[in-house]
Amino acid sequence: MEAVVYDDPIWEYCIATKIQPYVQVVKKWWEQYEKMDVRGTGVFNFEIEGVEDKDIPPGLMVRITSTAVRSPIKNIQAFPFVPTAYLQIAGVPGGVNRMIERVCKKGLVIDSIKLVEKHNLPSTYQKGQFIAMVPESIYEGSQKLGKYVYMTLQELCAMAKGSLPQSVQCKCYQYIK
Numbered sequence: 001m002e003a004v005v006y007d008d009p010i011w012e013y014c015i016a017t018k019i020q021p022y023v024q025v026v027k028k029w030w031e032q033y034e035k036m037d038v039r040g041t042g043v044f045n046f047e048i049e050g051v052e053d054k055d056i057p058p059g060l061m062v063r064i065t066s067t068a069v070r071s072p073i074k075n076i077q078a079f080p081f082v083p084t085a086y087l088q089i090a091g092v093p094g095g096v097n098r099m100i101e102r103v104c105k106k107g108l109v110i111d112s113i114k115l116v117e118k119h120n121l122p123s124t125y126q127k128g129q130f131i132a133m134v135p136e137s138i139y140e141g142s143q144k145l146g147k148y149v150y151m152t153l154q155e156l157c158a159m160a161k162g163s164l165p166q167s168v169q170c171k172c173y174q175y176i177k
Helices: 009-033 096-107 153-160 167-176
Strands: 042-045 061-064 079-082 107-112 112-116 130-135
Touching: 009 107, 009 130, 061 096, 061 153, 096 107, 096 112, 096 167, 153 167
Parallel strands: none
Antiparallel strands: 042 061, 061 079, 079 130, 107 112, 112 130
């Protein structure tokens, strides 16, 4: 006989109330996603046009990877996230990190934004636990996003003159199925 685990719904409520201010700002970020000016890969401070820094909740950051394959979240090349320490949740039997992992793994969605928990990733924010926020339609693959392809200055200049260098074609082969 398999044991049934009963989680206390108070933990879902606790995470939802703590992350709600983040979700509201993140929704605006996703609305402006196509206009985003990507200048590199890595972890960056969260910035959004039309929202002042003081209105951005503490700890909110953006992760951008060179390809969707290298992303901590499958097929999502850029996403906002918050390290869970910024949520200031304490007093959880069994540990806060385990509780957040369990609740998010069950599938926590707030205002059509899916919360995805990740931890111990060497490429993101000191290997700590974080919650990424991705619209359900994008996470489930029903809405396709563009791809970021690194171009050298020479490649960009050649394309501006109407020539497509072989190196650019090679970079794009990976997206042909």
